[in-house]
Amino acid sequence: MDMVRTYEEAVAWIHGRLRLGIKPGLKRMEWMMEKLGHPERRVRAVHIGGTNGKGSTVAYLRSILQAAGYSVGTFTSPYVEQFNERISINGQPIRDEEIVELVQTIKPLADELEQTELGGPTEFEVITAMMLYYFGKQNIQDIVLIEVGLGGRLDSTNIIYPLLSVITNVSYDHMNILGDTLDQIAAEKAGIIKSGVPLVTAVNEPEAWDVIAKTAAERKAKTYRLGVDFIVSDRQATVEGEQFSLVTPFAEYRDLRIQMPGAHQVENAAVAVMTAELLRLGYSFLIDPEHIANGLATAAWPGRFERVSGNPLIILDGAHNEAGIRSLVETVRAHYPDKRVHVLFAALTDKPLERMIQRLDELADTITFTTFDFPRAAAAEQLADLSSHPQKAVTGDWVGWISEKKNQMGSDELMLITGSLYFISEVRKRLKK
Template sequence: MIRTYEEAVAWIHGRLRLGMKPGLKRMEWMMEKLGHPERRVRAVHIGGTNGKGSTVAYLRSILQAAGYSVGTFTSPYVEQFNERISVNGEPIGDEEIVELVRVVQPLADELERTELGGPTEFEVITAMMLYYFGKQHIQDIVLIEVGLGGRLDSTNVIYPLVSVITNVSYDHMNILGDTLGQIAAEKAGIIKSGVPLVTAVNEPEAWEVIVKTAAERKAKTYRLGVDFTVSDQQTTAEGEQFSLVTPFSEYRDVRIHMPGAHQVENAAVAVMAAELLRLGYSFLIDPEHIAAGLASAAWPGRFEKVSDKPLVIVDGAHNEAGIRALVDTVRAHYPDKRIHVLFAALADKPLAPMIRLLDELADTITFTTFDFPRAAQAEALAALSSHPQKDAANDWTGWIRAQQEQMGDDELLVVTGSLYFISDVKKQFR
């Protein structure tokens, strides 16, 4: 019997030994045993390669501004495990985690004795979330972030009110496929019959797959740049300002505080999803809720300033598209700074193109490693760099302290790479 929070989290993380096992049969088995809590969850399902978490943050903030109680399911966590299951941005309590594990653990043990095999860590957490929001604490709406891919992701047992696919780019190619078309086919797996889809997908190869799948499932599609458009975008000291036209409304000079053109796209997608909730499901969302929600939205570990003097920004850019967005944002907001980069990543990522982009940005670049099973070694990362001012440092905590002591006002330290690494870094600054 699980008695403490520490025991509960240890049991959950212990499921990592099972690795990743794509497929929905184990989830469907657990949902039936739990009385199908997923059928009682009013949800927006959010997939895509990058921007899922930020889109969740924008949409949650809009819905909260309109007075709704909003559940969220996101991954990975940045500061605390509990934040994966949150209500109105607040992680659920330790005792609630213990209670949920007590519900799911016997099912996991029973499932392990069947031909399906035991559930993975992510399947266990997904089951906990659906039980929490479907049986224990029903919310007005729950925003559910896809874990990996979509078609075979454990979250795909839900039937949402709206589906979102932020974008499609290269990531997890060993699992999802090595072409944009193959990756898009996995992402498109969350498109449900008759459920409207909002997307920012712009790569022709990926879009061809998305639009074909949506047509087959009679899912009305709203595409950024075609069905809803951004204009008058400008970088500000606080973030970004832009105007947005949807098929139903126009929003002038709205502001967000998460910097970057990619965040404008994420915000626009969130607004379009909110519009569909308003028009299709009678959510009372007014223009002032949109403006207030966008202005107050924040997401940890995404171009987050953790120190002013010296200036330090952390960003969980963990694939090529994420690094490209980071580089563009640094150049737009800090064009006159001398840039120092500290980078750590998982070894199974496409590292060479990521490092090539960082080489072009940085005045100096340092590679490190961290305590995680799949973390790449510092020397291996450095070997992929052609930067004349590159270095490798295994003790990243000591390196950051030393760097901070010698940085001037005209310098910026960017700490980037794996979100698991960013989680560790944020703990040091906190």
């Protein structure tokens, strides 16, 4: 298959690169950017790294910028409904034909690269190159929000020189790749800090912060840290989500509202506001307080504590590591303290599964483990073995399990479907039908 002509062929070619696994390093990216005439230099970007909350932070910041009338490109992963979401403009995925054109541009380079000692580019490198070419040459935006794929230092997105950098937080995830202590993981995340480029962060663990502060100081990057330089107060759970106030070095905001519930979402929103303020002050973006308030109030992000049904109550949440599960458990307890919780869980094998399942055991009235069609998906039995819940079960047919459970549930019950975002994406497609 040499020429890619259809969307199906294009996406199949991209996904076919998964066999190359993850190859850290920027050499292949540099080679492709050189061949494409350095599109990455023409992208005005905010670079967003961190363990959890990258996607939600992008959603809040995009929403604020759109409220202010800007056209905003985003690069996020993984996708929830369709592959094209990964490269979007104002929340709209780019068209199938554009994906085909981009693959037609990048594939010959990938083929050529494969013949060199650098080896062929991975799936993520290919998608990153497509995105930078798109936003740097074909469809230049006012600003592009670029989410880090994995880690930071050696991530293929780190080829950019952004206006601002954001590190949401640092906790345990992908330990087999990023190291297994917080300071090792923080060092990888801190790799996105560029010289003289301000950094906004919500990192609070001392050992992670020490690494980030040191890197920022070496690179003369001014830092704005949540809880120190900008501070949240009066946070309270509302029916729709959360309400809070925020003081930054430049302004004070009373009673900001967000739709996504959870203390961690308040942190993500605060980080987005601080970033928007720096765009206003450092780069003349015309962003007013009402743009900030309206942007936060309307921001939504699928698969993040998403209520897909009210009666019976069904919530989807892609909590795919320990910190994510911890936040999820707190959020359920705060918003639905009196409900009986039925958990359905599936996950990938490279996660701290034991600790994740322990936390869910504490929350759940019943917990059911399943698996789904994905290369690294853990077997249902493997997950169940890690649970000590008296009411644990295993199902090979989660579609059947959901529809049966739905019919039995009363008004005091809550179905919580969580784990891998890839699994949540599958469930969501089914439930939307």
